[in-house]
Amino acid sequence: MSVVKLSGDSSCPVTPHLNSGCGFPAPNAEIFFLEPYATLNIFGMDFVIGKTSILAALVSIIVATFFLAAARPRKMIPGKLQSLGEQAYLFVRDQIAREVIGKDGDRFVPFLGSLFFFVWISNLMGVIPGAQFPIMSSLAFPVALTLMVYLTYMYIGMKTQGPIKFFTSAMFPPGVPKAMYVLLAPLELLQLVVTRPVTQAIRLFANMFAGHLLLTTFTLAAYYLISPSVIGVLGSVTSFGVTVVLTGFEMFIQGLQAFIFTLLTAVYIGGSLHAEH
Amino acid sequence: MKADGAEFPNSNDNRETSDMAWRSVGNLTAGLLLYGGLGWLLGQKFGHQNVFIAAGSILGIVLALYLTYARVSAMDRNTTTSDRRKDQQ
Numbered sequence: 001m002s003v004v005k006l007s008g009d010s011s012c013p014v015t016p017h018l019n020s021g022c023g024f025p026a027p028n029a030e031i032f033f034l035e036p037y038a039t040l041n042i043f044g045m046d047f048v049i050g051k052t053s054i055l056a057a058l059v060s061i062i063v064a065t066f067f068l069a070a071a072r073p074r075k076m077i078p079g080k081l082q083s084l085g086e087q088a089y090l091f092v093r094d095q096i097a098r099e100v101i102g103k104d105g106d107r108f109v110p111f112l113g114s115l116f117f118f119v120w121i122s123n124l125m126g127v128i129p130g131a132q133f134p135i136m137s138s139l140a141f142p143v144a145l146t147l148m149v150y151l152t153y154m155y156i157g158m159k160t161q162g163p164i165k166f167f168t169s170a171m172f173p174p175g176v177p178k179a180m181y182v183l184l185a186p187l188e189l190l191q192l193v194v195t196r197p198v199t200q201a202i203r204l205f206a207n208m209f210a211g212h213l214l215l216t217t218f219t220l221a222a223y224y225l226i227s228p229s230v231i232g233v234l235g236s237v238t239s240f241g242v243t244v245v246l247t248g249f250e251m252f253i254q255g256l257q258a259f260i261f262t263l264l265t266a267v268y269i270g271g272s273l274h275a276e277h
Numbered sequence: 278m279k280a281d282g283a284e285f286p287n288s289n290d291n292r293e294t295s296d297m298a299w300r301s302v303g304n305l306t307a308g309l310l311l312y313g314g315l316g317w318l319l320g321q322k323f324g325h326q327n328v329f330i331a332a333g334s335i336l337g338i339v340l341a342l343y344l345t346y347a348r349v350s351a352m353d354r355n356t357t358t359s360d361r362r363k364d365q366q
Contacts, residue, residue: 098288099287099288099291100288100291100292102288102289103288105288173347175350175351175354176347184343184344187304187307187308187311187312187337187341187344188304188307188344190311191303191304191307194310195304195306195310196303198306199302263295264295266292267296271292271296274289274292
């Protein structure tokens with residue numbers, strides 16, 4: 001019986017095949033830590049230029065260019081680009097802003113729209129050939145976006161309801177016996193200040209992280225199993241099929257997560273604007 | 278399509294419903310962190326760490342579930358009264 005070498009064995013290639021006697025190189029969290037192309041040290045802080053930051057810059061440019069180009073001619077009879085831009089705008093306005101914020105929602109459409117399309121296209125980078133890395137699977141990006149959202153609704157809430165009322169309306173939910181407030185008020189405060197933004201960031205990050213890991217596993221399996229044997233051919237074809245199906249599924253998740261992220265942003269902004277009763 | 282400036286009477290209900298689904302997760306996490314953490318602190322002081330952490334975590338989860346239940350019932354009452362009002366008109 002031949003001994004299967006572990007995938008980390010120095011005599012094994014990085015991506016071996018089944019018949020090479022090397023084990024399956026199962027992907028792990030390391031695939032999310034890409035080699036930086038350059039590191040700039042500005043004012044004692046390290047700024048890393050890598051695939052992720054270049055992709056993020058690219059996504060910003062794509063989204064901005066699309067909307068600028070779509071809004072540029074502004075004809076009465078819209079062309080294809082303009083009507084696509086209008087559809088995108090109306091989707092965010094009618095399905096997210098007006099649906100959960102109400103009539104005050106319209107002034108948040110630019111913010112919500114930028115968020116939705118930035119997150120969506122960033123996620124989509126996970127399946128676009130050549131890019132194949134969902135930007136939101138780097139925790140820093142969801143955290144930065146969530147921080148922006150967090151500061152926005154905290155500011156709006158304290159401005160429209162007053163700082164005290166903003167916190168008390170969240171801390172003392174209706175329909176609860178007064179004595180329970182001793183136990184429930186700190187819990188609600190913690191959920192408002194800490195767990196709400198944390199879960200919003202983690203939800204987006206974890207979905208993109210898991211999806212990318214899953215796709216990588218099956219793609220690598222399809223490659224690894226290619227070999228002149230029954231199990232190799234069967235396994236490789238199956239893995240490839242699963243990869244194709246999962247890619248479709250992943251694209252659905254990418255859109256869904258971008259939608260949920262934006263919807264929650266709208267929910268929190270709406271909650272800050274209108275005190276709970 | 279709705280006209281500009283029109284009222285959106287459902288937006289409050291929509292927001293509460295969307296919020297509720299995700300809020301319960303935040304509440305559960307907050308409950309576990311807060312009362313589990315409190316249990317850990319008490320355990321540091323009085324010993325029997327595992328008992329305090331377990332009791333605190335369970336208390337946190339129970340409180341979070343109760344909170345979700347209370348909020349949903351309050352939401353339910355609001356909806357039914359507004360439905361009744363609509364029926365009377």
